[in-house]
Amino acid sequence: MFDILGVMALVLLIAGFTWLAFRARRAKRTLVKWGGLGLAGLLAAACSVALVVALAGFYKLSHTPYHYTVSEIKVAGTPEQLARGAKFLSVCASCHSPSGKPPLVGQNFSEGGPPIGTLYAPNLTPAGEIKDWSDGEIIRAIREGVHRSGRPLLIMPSEFFRNLSDADVQAIVAALRAQPATSAVSPSTRLNVLGGARSPPHRVAMERGGLHRHLPHGRRSRAAHPDQGDAVEDVCGLCQ
Secondary structure (H helix, E strand, C coil): CCCHHHHHHHHHHHHHHHHHHHHHHCCCCHHHHHHHHHHHHHHHHHHHHHHHHHHHHHHHHHCCCCCCCCCCCCCCCCHHHHHHHHHHHHHHHHHHCCCCCCCCCCEECCCCCCCCEECEECCCCCCCHHHHCCHHHHHHHHHHCECCCCCECCCCCHHHCCCCCHHHHHHHHHHHHHCCCCCCCCCCCEECHHHHHCCCCHHHHHHHHCHHHCCCCCCCCCCCCHHHCCHHHHHHCCCC
């Protein structure tokens, strides 16, 4: 995910502009001396700020602030879980499907957006990488936005799903597993220095996917069972 070429380019620009500033300082003509020194110094300072911001962004994108444990749960995949989980998948499709509906074959968030690199909402059908994940790892990804490897999931708005009940999050896992294996594993995320500087980029992705229109911030999933209240509606506001 680290854009070493972009970082090296910024370092070279900083070095080049700094050298030009020293060269301008030695000029005998006042306009050339102070004009060149000011312009080269300003450009060197701007590239330095961009480098620091990008490096800080890459660090945030590669490290989670907490250690989130993985449960050993095994989801049964009952008919009730599949029916309930299907309601949630209609929300997930806002980001994870170009058609806006299941199956969740993944979607390219790089296309048509800011030039931040390669950024995909991954394929969440059994043809994608979650086929190798445990149910606990998928639940952690939903609630905490953490990849199986431990890195943050960049476009996973887990703050909206953190308070889902155990029954609801298990229903989502069951529905994900039951999808037809469609398409292929999505390309790996690779952000350039602009993507690092824009950290975290998931707000941009959410706006493109339309998810911000469906998920009221801070709502809590109230129910573990349908007869105790509609947790799906409480989370996404879509179900009628």
